[in-house]
Amino acid sequence: MNFASRLDNVETSAIRELFKLLGKPGIISFAGGFPDAAMFDVEGIRESVNKALQQEAGGALQYGATEGYEPLREQLSAFMASKGVAVAADGLIVTTGSQQALDLIGKTMISPGDKVIVEGPTFLATIQCFRLYGADIISAPIDENGVKVDVLEQLIVEHKPKFVYLIPTFGNPSGRMLSLERRKRVLELAVNHETLIVEDDPYGDLYFGEPPPPSILSLCAQQPGAREWVAHCGSLSKVLSPGLRVGWMVAPPELLAKATMCKQFSDAHTSTFAQATAAQYLKSGRMPATLAKVRKTYAERAAAMGAALKRELGDAIEFTQPQGGLFFWARLTGANGRISDANEFAKKAIEEKVAFVPGAPFFATNPDLSTLRLSFATADVAKIEEGVGRLGKAMG
Known part of the structure; x- marks a missing residue:
């Protein structure tokens, strides 16, 4: 078949390909980016389904507005207000997961050859999505405090990108948290250089201790003109259920209108049943208790993984202990002649029946072959300790 040329620059997700290896009996997986199914508030969701069918069956089962189901938009407005963001119900659209929000931004903003700046590393599916629309992707380096804003400014000046894509709070895969000072600086850059900032925030509610700094969107109130240059993508997938596929996008009115038009062409609207x-x-009012439970569980697992990595791998690995989210981002040091290539290490790990994701696919340019991503979300403490012990054997 003669496929569209836009497919020439994309390939199947390396992570999805890895999952094919995970069917082996006894594998302990740190590879997925999933929340733990045991954390789902099944009873609360069941009650919500029943109420939706009892109180609003027509709305829940019928076609709906492309912009989103009005009662949900109102609830999301209140949810955002609880996090310091003033946005009216008609100032956001509901999307089929935040992934669709990113796809809509790609559709509406990217022409072939346009420059887009992302973090190095960043969410793999975003790299693939933006490349599908023909973007020339530029990587901005990060450190333990998130994207390096001085370098980011140099890249903005040099490349004049259509937009900058950031995951400032517990990023995937990096787990990093952009400091408050840098968030404010990012908004200054947005206004000074008239550059759209796309803030992806699926993990911001999954903090372990002190809450993270306010979102870039919420800080717009402190920077005159900034709201015109920020799009924010949110999701219930990591805190409620990925299966509902409910996300949302807050953006300047013109972008929101274009995104809504493009959404009409793709799925007409996100499932009204899921939205209801x-x-x-x-x-x-069950969300605060659900979040408290999830935070406590993930914090325990992250602490266990950090301690186990230090104990089992020692100076063969470097990492920053995450303060939230789902991931460890680590680098193999090659100390004392041990493995420094994460792809090689992944193969040896599979032989020991433990899996993780090598870091190279998360870089749009100049991949660091020594990096890897480990998720602690879906394994309990005992499984984490056993799995990291297997990593120690694989390292030798």
């Missing part, structure tokens, strides 16, 4: 369920759940 999510609306009832948010209305029920």
